[in-house]
Amino acid sequence: MGMGMSGNQFKPAWWLPNSHLQTIWPAVCRSDIKNLPLVRERFELPDGDFIDIDWLGKDRSGSIVLILHGFEGSIDSHYSKGMLQTLNQHGWRGAFMHFRGCSGEPNRLVRGYHSGDTCDVAFIVNTLLNREPDTDIAAIGYSLGGNVLLKWLGETGGNNPLKAATAISVPFELHKAAKRIRQGFSRFYEWYLVKCARERLIEKFQRMQAPVNLSDLSNVQDIRDLDGKYTVPVHGFSSVDEYYSISSSRQYLRGIQVPTLLVHAKDDPFMSEDVIPTQEELSQHVILEVTETGGHVGFVSGTLPWRPQYWLEERVPEFLREYLS
Numbered sequence: 001m002g003m004g005m006s007g008n009q010f011k012p013a014w015w016l017p018n019s020h021l022q023t024i025w026p027a028v029c030r031s032d033i034k035n036l037p038l039v040r041e042r043f044e045l046p047d048g049d050f051i052d053i054d055w056l057g058k059d060r061s062g063s064i065v066l067i068l069h070g071f072e073g074s075i076d077s078h079y080s081k082g083m084l085q086t087l088n089q090h091g092w093r094g095a096f097m098h099f100r101g102c103s104g105e106p107n108r109l110v111r112g113y114h115s116g117d118t119c120d121v122a123f124i125v126n127t128l129l130n131r132e133p134d135t136d137i138a139a140i141g142y143s144l145g146g147n148v149l150l151k152w153l154g155e156t157g158g159n160n161p162l163k164a165a166t167a168i169s170v171p172f173e174l175h176k177a178a179k180r181i182r183q184g185f186s187r188f189y190e191w192y193l194v195k196c197a198r199e200r201l202i203e204k205f206q207r208m209q210a211p212v213n214l215s216d217l218s219n220v221q222d223i224r225d226l227d228g229k230y231t232v233p234v235h236g237f238s239s240v241d242e243y244y245s246i247s248s249s250r251q252y253l254r255g256i257q258v259p260t261l262l263v264h265a266k267d268d269p270f271m272s273e274d275v276i277p278t279q280e281e282l283s284q285h286v287i288l289e290v291t292e293t294g295g296h297v298g299f300v301s302g303t304l305p306w307r308p309q310y311w312l313e314e315r316v317p318e319f320l321r322e323y324l325s
Helices: 017-027 080-089 118-131 144-158 174-180 187-205 214-218 223-234 240-247 248-254 311-318
Strands: 039-044 050-056 064-068 093-097 135-140 166-170 260-265 285-290
Touching: 039 118, 039 187, 050 080, 050 118, 064 080, 064 118, 064 144, 080 093, 093 118, 118 135, 135 144, 144 166, 144 248, 144 260, 166 214, 166 311, 174 223, 174 240, 187 214, 187 223, 214 223, 223 240, 260 311
Parallel strands: 064 093, 064 135, 135 166, 166 260, 260 285
Antiparallel strands: 039 050, 050 093
16 A cells, blocks of 8 residues: 655554544644744635635745645644644745635635535635746645545646645545544544534524524534535535535546645544545555554654654655655
8 A cells, every 4th residue: 555655654652552542632732833923814715705824934935835624624723833834944835724714704605615615725726826926836635625635636637736735634435434433432523523513603604694594503413414404505515425426535536647645544533444545546646655543634653742743744745845846
């Protein structure tokens, strides 16, 4: 499986031996990186909505690396500031893109973001390139953001403007992820994510005409139910199955023409191991690195619990360095 050419193999921290510890530890225990001089920029979208980007190094020159977060993520997600800081240390500009409604302020339209929505990423990248035609742009997508990124890369093929891409802990098949996250301890993640989404949407729809029944929304218990009551009707899908089928990135991988690194742990508690694509499904531009452990966007290594190392922050720049000036 490990097609990666890197000598930089992931070795899990001995004190975080299983998938749940790898997944939860950085979310709970990683100390916030304070005093990063982030600059927020608002991009107006063609349909009247907006996207907020948090920049690190905005006014410098140099390559731009766009970061796409996971479901209900934001600049406050445990991986966000660490990766921005790392990109900055490599001399690149980091641009953390919030999906609609995720930047701490409700978006203007009834619609939001979803796992298959590639229009906003395309718009942002093209806007940046119009502003700076000679700048190299790469992207990193986590989880849902990785799914969106890979789908966009596959849809656009040879016309995609990125120089390189990395996608981490991607739910390549949304049906299987929605099923797996209902099992065992993973229910805890599902409960937490659904709670965040539910509270955010109910707050948003207290300020505008709700497209769905709010009492239905407040009773939503799992991700599939949330998608059935909100994502599907509001974003124009006919059913949850149609939404998951169209939006899953696995079927798009063969079309990717941009150098792309996929990082995935076999023990990811958000999805079953059978979502991991086979070598035959990948285009020649895609490197798949599968680790035995690492959890979901975990990948914590290091020998001392008080000095953890976030391996993705070594591996991802190592990959991007080959393609960015």
